[in-house]
Amino acid sequence: MTPVIADFVYQRVPVADGVSLNVAVGGVGSPVVLLHGFPQTHLMWRHVAADLAADHTVICPDLRGYGASDKPAEADSATYSKRTMGADIVALARVLGHERFALAGHDRGALVAIRAALDHPEAITHLASLDVLPTLDMWDVMHGTTAAVGFHLYLMAQPPGLPERMIAASSDAFFGHFLDIWVNDPDAIPADIRAAYLAACRDAVDSIVADYRASAGIDVEHDRADRAAGNRLRMPVTVLQQDWGSALGFDAAALWRAWAPDLRHTGVTCGHFMAEEAPSEVAGALRDLLTR
Known part of the structure; x- marks a missing residue:
């Protein structure tokens, strides 16, 4: 049986023509939407969601192209x-009765959250980003041999066909590689959760590659247009990030300040999967954000 977030109610919600998202909803109070990263599903938020549900309505969808969506x-x-x-997420919240909501994302979900906040500032009250840079900055800091850490970004940026075939030929090894190297505490992702992640990715190779391919093309164009227009994130922003800037030679907080005037940027010592490795720290940071 596929794991679930205990005490959350699951449903499918239509958000666009022909597209519905799988979503888990729990708690009562002001709404908070949590977006998962790669190579995961909404289950990555299971600990943080249970914490926040004590006094918030917590909405955990699988992104378009991922999980059971x-x-x-x-x-x-x-x-x-x-x-x-991002438009999917705004539509999802509205169907669930929320015109305004706080939004947090990790990894790919953070990129979706950033774009939603830039495009829909009237809907997003607070924004949290876990362990990414905005898309334009992400590509700008990748250079030289240090860019090898992001080999998957370049693989999945290629035209349709080759990356999908290569990854599908050994999908568990490919996706499992990131679950192994990006975690400091392997026990944070128990066997049943790991199996659920791998099964979900196995069924979503084409859409995951398409998500990454967009980040090497149209997403960069959208970021460049916003930068040229001087568009910035208007809401309070919290960023939790590993110190991978020191390895790649950039100041992550400075890059973020160019986008977010009301910014709190905090370094973490856990691995990339911080909502699973340090859920109390993440939940505390989100609670602090929601008081601003």
Whole structure:
């Protein structure tokens, strides 16, 4: 049986023509939407969601193309653009009765959250980003041999066909590689959760690649347009991040300040999967954000 977040109610919610998202909802109070990263599903939030549900309505969807949500074929670059995926989340919240909500994302989910906050500032009251840079900055800091750490970004940026075939040929090894090297405490992802992540990715190779491919093209175009127009994140922003800037030679907080005037940038000592490795720290940071 696929694991679930205990005491949360599951449903499918239509968010766009032909696309519905799988979502777990729990708690009562002001709404907080939590977006998962790669190579995970909404289950990565299981500890933090249970904590926040004590006094918030917590909404944990699988992103378009991931988990048990719909996985439309990549018709063009917009199908998995962060603009499209962000619009999914705003539509999801509205269907559930929330015109305004706080939004937190990890990894790929953070990129969706950032774009949603830039495109829909009237809907997003607070924004939290876990362990990413905005897309434009992410590509700008990748250079030289240090960029080898992001080999998967370049693989999945290639035109349709080759990356999908290569990854599908050994999907468990590919996705499992990141679950292994990005975690400091392997016990934070128990066997049943790991198996659920790998099974979900196994069924979503094409859509996951399409998501990454969009981040090497149309998502960069959208970020460049916002930077040229001077668009910034208008809401309070909290960023939790590993110190991978020191290894790649950049100041993450400075890059973030260019986008977020009201910023709290905090370094963490756990691994990339911080919501599973340090859930109390993450929940505390989100609670602090929601008081600003």
